[in-house]
Amino acid sequence: MLATSELGMSFGKKRLFEDVSVEFSPGNCYGLIGANGAGKSTLLKILSGDIESTEGRIIKDKKTTISVLKQNQFEFDEYKVIDTIIMGNKALYECYAERNRIYALPEMSEDDGLKVAQYEADYSEMDGYEKEADAASMLDELGIDSSKHELLMNQLDASEKVRVLLAQALFDSPDVLLLDEPTNQLDYKTTLWLEEKLTDYENTVLVVSHDRHFLNKVCTHIADVDFGKVKIYPGNYDFWKQSSELAHRQQEEKNKKSEQKIKELEEFVRRFSANASKSKQATSRKKLIDKLTPEELPESVRRSPFIQFKPNRKCGTKIVTVNNVSHAIDGVPVLTDVSFTINAGDKVALTGMQSLSKTTLLQILAEEITPDSGSVEWGETITHTYFPKDNNTYFSSETSLLDWLKKYDETLDLQTLRGYLGRMLFSGDDALKKVNVLSGGERARAMFARMMLLEGNTLVFDEPTDHLDLEAISSLNDGLNQFPEVLIFSTHDFELLHTVANRIIEVSPKGMVDYSGSFEDFVNHDVFKKKVAQIS
Ligand SMILES: Nc1ncnc2c1ncn2[C@@H]1O[C@H](COP(=O)(O)OP(=O)(O)OP(=O)(O)O)[C@@H](O)[C@H]1O
Ligand SMILES: [Mg+2]
Numbered sequence: 375m376l377a378t379s380e381l382g383m384s385f386g387k388k389r390l391f392e393d394v395s396v397e398f399s400p401g402n403c404y405g406l407i408g409a410n411g412a413g414k415s416t417l418l419k420i421l422s423g424d425i426e427s428t429e430g431r432i433i434k435d436k437k438t439t440i441s442v443l444k445q446n447q448f449e450f451d452e453y454k455v456i457d458t459i460i461m462g463n464k465a466l467y468e469c470y471a472e473r474n475r476i477y478a479l480p481e482m483s484e485d486d487g488l489k490v491a492q493y494e495a496d497y498s499e500m501d502g503y504e505k506e507a508d509a510a511s512m513l514d515e516l517g518i519d520s521s522k523h524e525l526l527m528n529q530l531d532a533s534e535k536v537r538v539l540l541a542q543a544l545f546d547s548p549d550v551l552l553l554d555e556p557t558n559q560l561d562y563k564t565t566l567w568l569e570e571k572l573t574d575y576e577n578t579v580l581v582v583s584h585d586r587h588f589l590n591k592v593c594t595h596i597a598d599v600d601f602g603k604v605k606i607y608p609g610n611y612d613f614w615k616q617s618s619e620l621a622h623r624q625q626e627e628k629n630k631k632s633e634q635k636i637k638e639l640e641e642f643v644r645r646f647s648a649n650a651s652k653s654k655q656a657t658s659r660k661k662l663i664d665k666l667t668p669e670e671l672p673e674s675v676r677r678s679p680f681i682q683f684k685p686n687r688k689c690g691t692k693i694v695t696v697n698n699v700s701h702a703i704d705g706v707p708v709l710t711d712v713s714f715t716i717n718a719g720d721k722v723a724l725t726g727m728q729s730l731s732k733t734t735l736l737q738i739l740a741e742e743i744t745p746d747s748g749s750v751e752w753g754e755t756i757t758h759t760y761f762p763k764d765n766n767t768y769f770s771s772e773t774s775l776l777d778w779l780k781k782y783d784e785t786l787d788l789q790t791l792r793g794y795l796g797r798m799l800f801s802g803d804d805a806l807k808k809v810n811v812l813s814g815g816e817r818a819r820a821m822f823a824r825m826m827l828l829e830g831n832t833l834v835f836d837e838p839t840d841h842l843d844l845e846a847i848s849s850l851n852d853g854l855n856q857f858p859e860v861l862i863f864s865t866h867d868f869e870l871l872h873t874v875a876n877r878i879i880e881v882s883p884k885g886m887v888d889y890s891g892s893f894e895d896f897v898n899h900d901v902f903k904k905k906v907a908q909i910s
Contacts, residue, residue, distance in 0.1 A: 455518070456509060695750070
């Protein structure tokens with residue numbers, strides 16, 4: 375079992391939550407939700423023992439095993455795939471690794487022999503061999519066949535590594551499984567696999583996600599981080615949404631009624647407090663007023679940023695032309711013979727099942743990488759700005775957010791910079807925060823501020839909604855709808871695809887399909903369905 379007692383967390387003056395006493399029980403899957411920057415990742419880190427809370431404590435049995443989905447794809451580069459998974463169970467891995475170390479010695483002493491016999495016995499006792507077989511079959515389910523199990527992690531591609539890390543987290547069914555936005559990095563098939571695993575999971579799961587569909591599928595409970603608290607509600611996301619809105623409305627109604635009553639009582643007190651015969655009544659009504667003071671509705675941290683991109687100038691006639699671009703990564707093709715010309719007013723959604731193909735094409739357009747063959751020619755009137763899928767390199771320093779933004783336009787004064795940050799919900803001291811502590815959603819907002827400041831007339835986005843809360847997603851949707859010039863973006867957000875795109879370019883390692891029209895028409899178009907099937 376896992377619980378918290380009067381848990382509180384602050385960073386300096388900023389308090390994320392306080393007095394949180396909640397329990398997470400086996401068999402339940404808790405969807406941890408809340409605004410960007412509310413403290414979800416921080417709570418997971420406290421529960422896993424990664425960082426300490428400023429108040430209160432965690433209650434758990436000594437035996438409780440907790441497993442965390444690792445975010446750093448490179449962490450296990452020097453280890454074999456199968457070993458990386460077994461590391462999911464620390465005790466078992468120690469025994470396994472020691473045993474293998476001794477076996478690998480050129481010569482074994484008598485002492486080594488005794489030790490290894492003991493490790494063997496312990497390993498069997500812990501069902502090591504069965505678990506090793508389980509690990510292998512989990513890898514197979516995830517599409518990593520046995521020829522790869524003995525490879526080093528650094529020999530796998532990024533998507534395979536993510537799947538191995540997922541298998542590591544789930545290995546040997548830990549008592550508590552902690553997942554922080556797992557679906558962002560997963561392909562569609564793996565997401566379905568995870569949904570199934572979580573639905574059947576017999577122990578405790580806490581999963582942070584901004585994806586309503588995913589939350590509705592897997593969660594038995596919702597843990598909402600807001601109003602300086604963490605509150606648990608039974609039911610899935612939609613149920614939470616409806617019931618929390620209802621509760622909020624009821625509280626507002628109650629407050630309205632109290633306010634009306636208070637007005638009447640105050641009127642009575644005002645009229646009769648000087649009147650000796652009524653003064654007793656007036657005093658008792660005064661007491662009643664105190665009792666009726668409406669409960670203060672606590673302030674939510676859910677707020678909407680104001681995302682608006684203004685181009686520095688209109689695009690000229692030539693925007694960008696892509697000529698016969700092909701590219702491979704580690705010898706494996708990701709793009710083949712991609713050619714297209716972007717026209718004024720194009721809002722291009724880049725689609726396709728292989729996210730690597732889309733990301734690579736966007737990186738080539740952003741001139742971050744040069745293709746193996748072919749070329750990209752940008753028009754002279756074009757300023758293109760880029761929102762990468764992985765923004766780690768932008769946020770590794772300890773500079774303050776304000777200084778960080780200033781770097782992108784040294785001529786801007788403090789007030790203007792603060793204006794950009796304020797619209798992205800960084801006001802007051804928040805603008806002085808070090809960029810390396812920003813949460814996932816805060817980083818995305820900082821990147822929007824940077825793009826707004828750069829005033830590009832062609833905006834390139836790779837999965838901009840990945841870390842955003844619902845408020846920010848809908849602001850981004852508005853911002854993109856109102857952008858008058860050219861957009862090229864990839865997204866798994868259906869609303870963005872449906873409302874923003876007027877041209878679809880589907881890419882795969884085998885080729886491309888180019889369609890002028892809405893996403894809806896594209897997916898329902900018989901001829902284009904066939905064309906897409908040919909490159910899938
Ligand atoms: N070491 C730190 N020092 C100061 N502030 C911090 C530190 N670590 C995190 N924060 C701040 O605490 C807040 C909560 O961060 P956290 O990463 O838990 O948010 P989150 O709920 O996971 O948000 P997101 O949905 O964007 O991932 C953020 O405002 C973040 O900037
Ligand atoms: Mg987070």
